Amino acid sequence: MPSWQLPRVEDGQMFSSEQLSSQPVLVMFLAVHCPFVKHVEPELARLDRDYGERLSLVGIGSNSLQTHPEDGPEYMTAQKRRLGMGFAYLHDKDQSVAKAFSAACTPDFFLFDSNCRLVYRGQLDGSRPGNGVPCDGTDLRAALDGVLAGEPVSTRQLPSIGCNIKWHPGAEPAWFG
Numbered sequence: 001m002p003s004w005q006l007p008r009v010e011d012g013q014m015f016s017s018e019q020l021s022s023q024p025v026l027v028m029f030l031a032v033h034c035p036f037v038k039h040v041e042p043e044l045a046r047l048d049r050d051y052g053e054r055l056s057l058v059g060i061g062s063n064s065l066q067t068h069p070e071d072g073p074e075y076m077t078a079q080k081r082r083l084g085m086g087f088a089y090l091h092d093k094d095q096s097v098a099k100a101f102s103a104a105c106t107p108d109f110f111l112f113d114s115n116c117r118l119v120y121r122g123q124l125d126g127s128r129p130g131n132g133v134p135c136d137g138t139d140l141r142a143a144l145d146g147v148l149a150g151e152p153v154s155t156r157q158l159p160s161i162g163c164n165i166k167w168h169p170g171a172e173p174a175w176f177g
Contacts, residue, residue: 001025001116002100006060006090009073010080015058015088022114024055024147026140029098029165030089031063031106032075036162039129040107043137045083047144054148057087062098063106063166071166098165099173105162109140113147120147122157 005016028044030037037044048057059080063071073091080089092098101110111120120143127135139158146153167173 001027001110001112001118002097004097004100006092006097007073009061009076009089009091012073015090020056020058024114024144025112025116026051026055026057026144027101027110027112028057028059029101029103029106029108029110030059030061030076031068031071031163031166032061032079033063033068033070034106034163035129037106039127040124040135041079041083043124043135044107045085047137047140048085048087051144051148052086055144059085059087059089060092060097060103061090062092062095062103064095064168065093066168068166095165095168095171102173102175103165105160105164107162108160108165111140111143111147111153119143119153120157121159123160126158128161 001017003017005014008015061071061076065072076089110118113119122139124140125136125138127133143153
């Protein structure tokens, strides 16, 4: 897992990867305005309730505020409160953490085992806005359950689909596009 240090949206206090316990870690790249994130918000809150005591969950907002001010810390804080999410929600103003992870979209999920090895990077489930598939976190929950049980996580991992991370104009990563 890349090393990082970012401010929490609700109070600006710095939170770093070094502060995480030796539990598995789920890092989620999110955006307030994204219709794909809005679609999965209830499941994100359920994941927090169902898994929050057994692993570390971290949400990160990396969208450019130059182009998408509605994804700023004050809106992220409101989203967190509205959903009752207890996990650390962090703002990546310079987008360095999104680049370090090679995050591509919102939502984008990265699950690390207790040794900080990436074991899952994939979709929450097959649900998309308007497709009629229930949003239940099937794919991600299977990976979470496996890592928590000390079992191998399936290598069959479908990528997340969502809104592209909104990079600062002219600062897109070389691999983007």
